[in-house]
Amino acid sequence: MGCGRIEDVTEVSGKRRCVCDVVRAIKDIQDQAVTNDCDFCPTNCFLEPLGGLVSPARRHQADTRVFMLLTEDGTPFKAFFRDRDICDHDCISVFFRVEDIFDSCCATLRVLEPLNSERREVDLLNVDGTKLNLRKLCDVRNFALTGSCITVDLNCFCAIECVADVFLDVCD
Template sequence: MGCGRIEDITDVRRTGRCVCDVVRAIKDIQDQATSDCPPCPTNCFLEPLGGLVSPSRNQADTRVFMLLTEDGTPFKAFYRDRDRCDNDCFSVFFRVEDIFDSCCATLRVLEPLDAQRKEVDLLNADGTKIDLRQICKVRNFALTGSCITVDLNCFCAIECIADVFLDVCD
């Protein structure tokens, strides 16, 4: 159960249904007005891997994504920092490593890097919350040795960010 949903669909208190119905209706209306439009460039269902960057890129081995909590904030996780000299040790970017049981997943935490491949500290000045402006500075990612196991039912949204080559099998 996630986002306040009640799993029993016969329960009239189930929330979120009208939003789904409205969005479905809007999609139908839009489909009647448009044809042959290109898909959203960050749609998580785009294939093949590399499609978020450009369809011709075929060396990508990771689809980077963020998970959003019920209140719309990015889910963050701790990772062991490579240089261990600072506090840039939280990230909102992940790579899926495994999915098991109904909807559990092992996610690898990805280190956020800027265009010059320097760490981006995503925390605010107090070090207590994610500074959303800092997320905009992220252009690259690096693998970390930190993995977490999550219940995917606890999240309300997923946003795919990029397809990248992280040399996972190295």
């Protein structure tokens, strides 16, 4: 079962509860405590228009909202992609672009290649190549389209984190 399904909620005091209820309650509490106008969270996935996650003085019209999906245990969901250079093994990414949504909550996602500020690949794996090295996520500053797409059930994830709005020159 994926997060958010009715079978996944736990019984508390005879009532069904879920993370959504808790977050909604926290939001209500925060709203009551705030007396002045504050800026919205700068990486809120609902910010419009596209480009809202970047600085106001953006150079290009953004065509992609880059995001990460988090699994039930809080780790980033990862996917393989075909790398341009065959010699290395850094073909894992946690960054995605949505291409299509269908059948209620299924989606086709394009895997994005993580790049550093110099537009070089960032290998997100540890030295052994067996696990994600979460510290390396801090080195990612740019992204490139890959030819790899995956289809996922969005009900299987517990969180989404929007990372950046970028221009990737996507063809429609």
